[in-house]
Amino acid sequence: MNRFFKGAACGLALMVHQSLPASAADVTLNAIFMKQAAYSEDDTKAMAKAFEDANPGTKVNLEFVPYEALHDKIVAAQGAGASGYDVVLFDVIWPAEFATKGFLMDVTSRVQAADKDKIFDGAWTTVNYDGKTWGMPWILDTKYLFYNEDMLKQAGIAAPPKTFEELAEQAKIIKDKGIAKYPVVWSWSQAEALICDYTSMVGGAKGSFIKDGKLNFDTGGSVEAVSYMKKTLDDGITNPNSREYLEEDVRKVFSAGEAAFALNWTYMYNMANDPKESKVAGKVGIVPAPGFKGKAAASAVNGSMGLGISAGSKHADEAWKFITFMTSQATQNKYAKLSLPIWKSSYEDAAVTKGQEKLIDAAKVSLDVMFARPTTPSYPELSSILQKNIQQVLLGQAPTDDALKAATKAAGRLR
The missing domain is CATH 3.40.190.10 (Periplasmic binding protein-like II)
Structure with missing residues (x-):
């Protein structure tokens, strides 16, 4: 009798599991970043680990390539389906091309209106093209x-x-x-x-x-x-x-x-x-x-970069959740020693400015005069x-x- 109920319970559990739709609990996000400049590989890995800890069951598979290979890797991955990327790091010079060719998802409706005035205008230019937003700024750099x-x-x-x-x-x-x-x-x-x-x-x-x-x-x-x-x-x-x-x-x-x-x-x-x-x-x-x-x-x-959702991603909601975590003020303030935050108020935070006051002073001037490379697809x-x-x-x-x-x-x- 016990064996019967035990077996029936196992069978029922199996049927329930098979009938449930995929959820965040069994999602793996593939994300591509660059090796050099701005955040280090160790910092990026630590950020992703913190995201995974806050979102149990969601795994982030990180790939790091030299900047010189980043563009071509993203382009080559288009049409790769499940084997492609969910989240891509893109340079300020690429949205015109990527948006025109349909490589990125339009995330205009996902961006919180309250955040727009809290982030530097120069950062937003990194992810905007043709009146739409194609990601969140992540690296604000010059x-x-x-x-x-x-x-x-x-x-x-x-x-x-x-x-x-x-x-x-x-x-x-x-x-x-x-x-x-x-x-x-x-x-x-x-x-x-x-x-x-x-x-x-x-x-x-x-x-x-x-x-x-x-x-x-x-x-x-x-x-x-x-x-x-x-x-x-x-x-x-x-x-x-x-x-x-x-x-x-x-x-x-x-x-x-x-x-x-x-x-x-x-x-x-x-x-x-x-x-x-x-x-x-x-x-x-x-x-x-x-x-x-x-x-x-x-x-x-303007050497800024953004994080966007690849048009071929099957996990857009999870990808956006990861992007908002990576670009959040709390995350950026914690890792502000190699890349300065996109958030205006961060520059008044002692945790961000301590030990790099000269850099912050220079940034307050430079971030206001960033000149853009030519915009063209x-x-x-x-x-x-x-x-x-x-x-x-x-x-x-x-x-x-x-x-x-x-x-x-x-x-x-x-x-």
Whole structure:
């Protein structure tokens, strides 16, 4: 008798289980993030673990790839169905393409109206396109000018440069005094990193990427920016290896005490001040990237990124719950040492500002002047055109005017 009831109970439980719809208790979210810059892999894993703990039974499968591979991995995953991604990290330059091609879900109706005014406008531009919202901003970032305080003191320089012209002048003093062979290091490899530095300078020259309603790169601020880049190489103040460097290379060179100045993202500040990672810990200064004399007081590129739901996700509700957790003020405030929060009031929170007051001071200026790279559904192709032509100038293979005219002509053929 007992065996009968025991067997019947097991059978009933099995039937009930088989008849129940899938729930959050048996959902696995596949999410793709990048390896370098902003939040570290360990921080991202800790955030995901905290989400899983708060949502029992929901698992988050994280994949980390280099930034340079992120775009193509997301594109390749489209149409992969159950084996694709639910949550994707996307750059500010991709929503036009991803929205146009149907890669992301429109989440306009999911965004809490109360949050809109609490988050920086520059952060929202990361996820907005064509009047709709395609995700939540997660990384609010721009490039700052880092400097070695000891090197400036040795050179008799009282304060860091306020213009790009002053940067070149101070770098020459440091070079002439034998303090650093190549005082300035940049990420000018033929990659998106190059376009970020270039864009910051174009903004610092009050330039524009549009002329007569069309993409244009051979006038005004664009010419001034590339001419400046080439001149710093010709004058021997820029490390020539910058033409092969990405952001992590810049961090390592600066942290090794081999450069007086570097342009890089937020994450470098705390890493360069970490004795385990850096020989210049405690000697790292940071200010907004400068502008060109008489043009702008500061410059900044919008390097922000957002989290969105892949159009092919079968778990949109769970994916959005994960995204809102990752972008929440509580989560961002807890992990504010490598990436600053998107929330305005966080900058008045002692837990966020303590130990990085100089960074916060710089951020309050830079986040208000972030200049955007060109907005176009053909951005990857456009970026490749710019990378190639600017690199030709930096390598001495083409004059600035010729290369930028070629870039403008090629851009005109894009869809």
